[in-house]
Amino acid sequence: xxxxxxxxxxxxxxxxxxxxxxxxxxxxxxxxxxxxxxxxxxxxxxxxxxxxxxxxxxxxxxxxxxxxxxxxxxxxxxxxxxxxxxxxxxxxxxxxxxxxxxxxxxxxxxxxxxxxxxxxxxxxxxxxxxxxxxxxxxxxxxxxxxxxxxxxxxxxxxxxxxxxxxxxxxxxxxxxxxxxxxxxxxxxxxxxxxxxxxxxxxxxxxxxxxxxxxxxxxxxxxxxxxxxxxxxxxxxxxxxxxxxxxxxxxxxxxxxxxxxxxxxxxxxxxxxxxxxxxxxxxxxxxxxxxxxxxxxxxxxxxxxxxxxxxxxxxxxxxxxxxxxxxxxxxxxxxxxxxxxxxxxxxxxxxxxxxxxxxxxxxxxxxxxxxxxxxxxxxxxxxxxxxxxxxxxxxxxxxxxxxxxxxxxxxxxxxxxxxxxxxxxxxxxxxxxxxxxxxxxxxxxxxxxxxxxxxxxxxxxxxxxxxxxxxxxxxxxxxxx
Numbered sequence: 220x221x222x223x224x225x226x227x228x229x230x231x232x233x234x235x236x237x238x239x240x241x242x243x244x245x246x247x248x249x250x251x252x253x254x255x256x257x258x259x260x261x262x263x264x265x266x267x268x269x270x271x272x273x274x275x276x277x278x279x280x281x282x283x284x285x286x287x288x289x290x291x292x293x294x295x296x297x298x299x300x301x302x303x304x305x306x307x308x309x310x311x312x313x314x315x316x317x318x319x320x321x322x323x324x325x326x327x328x329x330x331x332x333x334x335x336x337x338x339x340x341x342x343x344x345x346x347x348x349x350x351x352x353x354x355x356x357x358x359x360x361x362x363x364x365x366x367x368x369x370x371x372x373x374x375x376x377x378x379x380x381x382x383x384x385x386x387x388x389x390x391x392x393x394x395x396x397x398x399x400x401x402x403x404x405x406x407x408x409x410x411x412x413x414x415x416x417x418x419x420x421x422x423x424x425x426x427x428x429x430x431x432x433x434x435x436x437x438x439x440x441x442x443x444x445x446x447x448x449x450x451x452x453x454x455x456x457x458x459x460x461x462x463x464x465x466x467x468x469x470x471x472x473x474x475x476x477x478x479x480x481x482x483x484x485x486x487x488x489x490x491x492x493x494x495x496x497x498x499x500x501x502x503x504x505x506x507x508x509x510x511x512x513x514x515x516x517x518x519x520x521x522x523x524x525x526x527x528x529x530x531x532x533x534x535x536x537x538x539x540x541x542x543x544x545x546x547x548x549x550x551x552x553x554x555x556x557x558x559x560x561x562x563x564x565x566x567x568x569x570x571x572x573x574x575x576x577x578x579x580x581x582x583x584x585x586x587x588x589x590x591x592x593x594x595x596x597x598x599x600x601x602x603x604x605x606x607x608x609x610x611x612x613x614x615x616x617x618x619x620x621x622x623x624x625x626x627x628x629x630x631x632x633x634x635x636x637x638x639x640x641x642x643x644x645x646x647x648x649x650x651x652x653x654x655x656x657x658x659x660x661x662x663x664x665x666x667x668x669x670x671x672x673x674x675x676x677x678x679x680x681x682x683x684x685x686x687x688x689x690x691x692x693x694x695x696x697x698x699x
Contacts, residue, residue, distance in 0.1 A: 220245060220246070220247055221245070221246045221247070221299050221300070221413075222246070222247045222249070222297055222298045222299050222300075223236070223239065223246055223247070223248045223249070223298060223299070223300045223301075223302065223413070224248075224249045224250075224251060224294040224295050224297070224298035224300075224301050224302070225248070225249070225250045225251070225301075225302040225303075225304055225345070226251055226252070226291065226295065226301065226302070226303050226304065226305060226328050227250075227252060227302075227303065227304035227305040227306075227345075227346070228250045228251070228252035228254070228257050228258060228261055228267075228287060229252075229257075229268070229304065229306070230268055230270075230380060230383075230490070230559065231304045231345055231346070231376045231378070232250055232252075232302065232304035232345065233250060233261060233266075233267075233268060233273075233277075234268075234270055234273055234276075234378070234383045234384060234387060235302075235304070235345065235376065235378070235387060236248045236250045236285065236302070237273065237276045237277050237280060237285060238276060238384065238387040238388065239413060240280040240283075240284050240285035241276050241279060241280050241285075242416045242417040243284075243413060243416045244283075244284055245284075246284065246413065247284050247286075248280075248284060248285050248286070249286045249287075249288055249294040249298070250285075250286070250287050250288070251287075251288050251289065251290065251291040251294050251295070252287075252289065252291070253289065253291060254289075255289055258287050258288060258289050261277070261287035262281070262287050268558065268559075269557060269558040269585050270380065270381070270383045270384060270556075270557065271381070271382075271384065271556055272384035272385070273383070273384055276384060291331070292331065292334075292335045295331065295332055295335050295336070296335040296336060296337055298340065299338075299340065299341065299409075300340070300341045300343060300409070300410065300413070301332055301340055301341070301342050301343065302343045302345045302374075303325065303328050303329075303332075303342065303343065303344060303345060303346060304345040304346055304376075305324040305325055305328050305346055306324050306346070307320045307321065307322060307324070307325060307346045307347060307348050307494075308320070308321045308494070309321065309494050309497055309498070311598075315501050317497070318497045318498065318500055318501035318504075319497075319498065319501045320348065320494070320498050320501075322348070322352065322355070325346065325348065325352065325356065326355075326356075326359065329342075329356045329359040329360060330359060330363065332360065332369075333359060333360050333363035333364060333365075333369075334363070336367050336369075337367070338367065339367055339368040339369070339370075340367070340368075340369055340370075341369075341370045341372060341406045341409060341410065342356065342360065342369055342370070342371050342372070343371075343372045343373075343374045343410065344356070344371070344372070344373045344374065344375070344432070345374060345375075345376055347375060347376075347435050347436070347439070347491055347494070347495055347498075348373075348432060350429055350432045350433045350436070350502055351429065351432070352432065353371045353373055353396075353428045353429075353432065354428075356371055357369070357371045368402065370397065370398070370402055370403060370405075370406035371397070371398070371428070372395055372396065372397045372406055372407060372410055372428075373394075373395070373396035373397070373428050373431035373432045374393070374394065374395050374396075374410060374431070375394055375431060375432070375434065375435030376435075377390065377391065377392070377394075377435070377438065378390075380489065380554070380556075380557040380559050381554055381555060381556035381557045382556070388417070390418060390422065391422070392422050392423070392424050393414045393418050393422060393423045393424070394424050394426065394431050394434055394435075395407050395410050395411060395414075395423065395424070395425050395426070395431065396425070396426045396427055396428045396429070396430055396431020396432065396434075397425070397427070397428060398427075398428060399427055407425050411423050411425065435495070436495045436496075436498060436499045436502075437499075439491050439492050439495040439496070440495060440496050440499055440515055440518065442480055442492065443487055443492040443493075443495075443496055443518050443519075443522070444515075444518045445479075445480040445481065446480055446482075446484070446486075446487045446492075446522070447487075447517070447518045447519075447521040447522055447525075449463065449467055449480075449481045449482065449483050449685075450483055450484065450486065450521055450522070450525045450684075450685075451521050452466060452467075452483070452685065453483035453525075453684050453685030454524075454525075454528065454685075456483075456685040456686070457684075457685060457686070457687075457688055460687050460688075461685075461687075462685070462686055462687060463483040463667075463684065463685025463686065464483070464667060464685070464686070466685075467481040467482065467483065482666075482667065483667060483684045483685040484525075484564075484640075484665060484666050484667070484684060485525060485526060485529045485564045485568060485638060485665030485666065485684065486522045486523075486525045486526045486529075486564035486567075487522055487553075487564070488553030488554070488560075488561070488562045488563040488564050488565075489553045489554070489559065489561060489562055489563075490559070490561040490562060492562070493519055493522070493562050494562075496515050496516075496518055496519055497519070499512075499515050500512045500515050500516055503515070522564075523567075525564075525684075526564050526567040526568055526571070527567075527571070529564075529568055529663065529665055529684070530567075530568055530571035530572060530575075532663065532682055532692070533546070533572065533634060533636065533661075533663050533682075534572075534575055536634075536661060536663075536680070536682065536691065536692055537633060537634060537661060540575065541572055541575045541576070541577040541633075541634075542575060542576040542577070543576060543577075543578065544577055544578065544632075544633040544634070544657075545577075545578045545579075545580055545631055545632045545633060545657075546572055546577045546578070546579055546580070546632060546633060546634045546635075546636060547579075547580050547581075547582070547625075547628040547629040547632040547634070547635045547636065548565065548568075548569060548579055548580065548581040548582070548628070548636050548638060549582055549583075549625055549628065549629075549635060549636065549637045549638065549639070549641075549644055550565065550582075550583050550637060550638040550639025550640070550641055550644065550666070551563060551565045551581055551583035551586045551591055551594075551638065551639065552565075552583055552585055552586050552639050553565075553639070554639065554640065555639055555640045555641045555642065557585065558583075558585035558586050558590075560586055560590055560591070560594050563594070563638075563639075564638060564665070565638040565639070566594050566595065568636065568638060568665070569581070569595055569619070570595065573595070573616065573618055573619070576618070577618065578618050578620070579618060579619045579620065580620045580621075580622055580627070580628040580629075580632060581619065581620070581621050581622070581628065582621070582622050582623065582624060582625050582627070582628040583639060583641075584641060584643065587621075588621035591619070591621050592616060592619065592621070595616055595619060596616060625643070625644070625647055625652075626647075626648075626651065626652065626655070629652045629655065629656060630655045630656075631655065631656065631657060632656050632657065632660075633656070633657045633660070633661065634660070634661035634662070634663060635652070635656075635660075635661065635662045635663070636663045636665060637662070637663070637664045637665055637666055637668055637669065638665045638666070639666065640666040640668050644666075644668050644669070645668050645669065649669070649673070649674055649677055649679070650677055653677045653678055653679060658678075659680055659691075660678065660679050660680070661679065661680045661681075661682070662674055662679045662680070662681045662682070663682045664681065664682065664683040664684065665684060666684075667683050667684055667685070667686070669681070669683070671683050671686060675689070680692070
């Protein structure tokens with residue numbers, strides 16, 4: 220029986236291994252992690268991450284050919300294929316701080332694999348890593364190999380949170396990069412055979428190691444670039460009276476461009492986009508390509524500009540002060556159908572409003588109060604380190620109140636900010652919300668989910684990103 224072990228039981232490792240176990244009943248899959256609480260959750264009825272369809276997959280396989288364990292060394296030593304899916308956060312200090320990826324966890328995983336291995340292994344990079352990481356890992360493994368053969372493969376993960384299980388069941392492509400040696404090609408074939416249980420072979424792309432590593436960074440950079448492009452247009456639309464939804468629709472009808480990732484919003488979030496672009500920028504700088512580095516930096520600059528612009532629009536609309544005013548925040552996750560708050564634009568928007576002494580009442584159907592308070596108290600890159608290594612959260616922020624219902628959040632509020640496009644926000648009883656708010660009642664729609672005309676008819680002053688402005692807003696220009 221082929222044995223697979225995955226180090227790291229997070230957003231990538233857990234769902235990916237669950238689907239491999241489901242599709243390959245003859246393969247034994249173990250997901251290991253040093254976090255006892257995380258593994259306990261994977262073995263319970265309350266999984267540590269929310270992802271539509273994940274529960275069913277885990278319950279079908281758990282205890283049969285899918286196991287979650289903290290006995291990392293045992294499972295690694297027994298495995299034929301070891302996936303490494305540990306965090307690669309942005310460095311917070313030292314060389315490359317604020318841009319370079321921190322490979323501390325990766326390196327310790329590699330050294331542990333070398334220490335405990337008694338048989339040949341295929342080691343698969345599943346985390347998003349900088350180009351040439353495989354080479355560094357290879358050096359660690361070969362220098363500590365004790366005669367064991369290690370083959371390194373890069374198999375970047377392209378799933379999107381919120382649709383991860385569907386993406387894993389039916390991927391656009393599976394990318395496997397390996398050495399162009401007979402042993403490397405044999406390792407590629409072994410991993411390809413695992414995926415070929417359910418993925419058509421023509422969707423499994425094989426490449427060299429560096430191409431596979433760079434493809435992941437490039438894919439995320441291209442996607443983020445599309446969002447920043449449409450967000451840059453949204454600012455121009457507001458200035459000219461154009462409607463960004465109509466512009467995006469017209470542009471997306473061009474088959475060369477296509478309609479996806481053209482929704483203007485308060486900004487992109489998630490654990491990968493910013494981190495991967497910063498990483499790409501750093502790699503370009505290290506390779507003497509400052510022009511290329513500056514090109515990609517602009518994608519992040521526009522994203523930061525969009526969040527700042529949104530906060531400024533809120534403050535300037537409400538008589539240039541939100542001090543002491545209750546503002547409802549609907550949605551805190553970085554996108555709908557996930558409880559993930561990593562790099563969510565809501566953090567910067569909330570911090571901007573708190574800086575102006577607003578009182579926030581926050582509701583998100585999948586994010587709990589502890590997570591929100593931690594996110595708002597944390598420094599920029601600390602979120603990506605394991606919880607036990609994160610700074611202790613200071614006392615919860617007094618100006619923030621987390622509630623479990625949109626109507627409680629909006630009661631007596633001066634303004635409502637929609638920061639995540641949860642479906643339920645489209646169908647709220649906005650007449651009821653209006654009746655229970657202070658007047659004038661403002662709605663700032665950071666995801667373009669509401670029907671502005673209907674809300675204006677109720678009496679709201681509405682700001683939707685990239686849409687023609689209310690007369691009220693025209694009279695109060697946003698400070699850039």
